[in-house]
Amino acid sequence: MSTPAKRRLMRDFKRMQQDAPSGVSASPLPDNVMSWNAVIIGPADTPFEDGTFRLILQFDEQYPNKPPTVKFISEMFHPNVYASGELCLDILQNRWSPTYDVSSILTSIQSLLNDPNILSPANVEAANLYKDHRSQYVKRVRETVENSWNEDDLDDDLDDDDIDED
């Protein structure tokens, strides 16, 4: 059955297909438009460079009047990401606006990667290393980047442009 939330999500999907921001991709599960898989590529010239970080977005019928639940399923080392993968990001909490869509949510998370807010840390260790021992911080982040490349056991639904290697 089509509901306002589902119709809006189909528009979000169309926008992602037609004009996806660089370094992010997302699509709903084939049998459930309320659950999305997404990938954010770590931005160039940051410790997160080339990481392929996977997330799930879970919407409910209140969308877009309520934000989705967003969670990293890739291991992250970031001051604003909890061990559970959940994020501390103002636009996903009390600065949410119904004008945001999947594309703008993912772009915001992408820019959060290299612009952490250490005043409200979700991962205190990451926040402290970021502040006082930057090189150790970078090292820990690079580890998660490398691990993100080894997540082949997860589903490959999002890699729709397969590269043929001879």
Place this chain on the structure above:
Amino acid sequence: MKVEIVEWHAFSTWHWDIPGTGYEDELCGICRVSFDGTCPNCKYPGDGCPIVLGLGCSHNFHLHCIMKWLEQDTSKGLCPMCRQIFLFKEGTFGAEDGKKLQRLVDGHKATRERGPNESDQEFEAFDGQQVE
């Protein structure tokens, strides 16, 4: 070639006639459908699914879309586009709808006048401070 008409749908186009708003090319920021189409809750465009024009800002929405947003406490009565307090122009919808919308706007005003709650302040600080 023989053409057989299997099914036939009556079709007509129409536009809102509100001078000087430039709304025609605009999409509703909430549902992302044009104002000549309906919000996701309605089947028929036109009087049944009117537009609301922002007064303090120039942001416009389907009546049903902005109502759903303003019904949320978390909206704090703010325009979803620019986060100014949302106020609206009269005259693009019926009196009943106007009353409902006004009640929502007034509700948020009353909440604001009771004073800022703590979580808001926390988040203002969160936004305002610079990280060195």
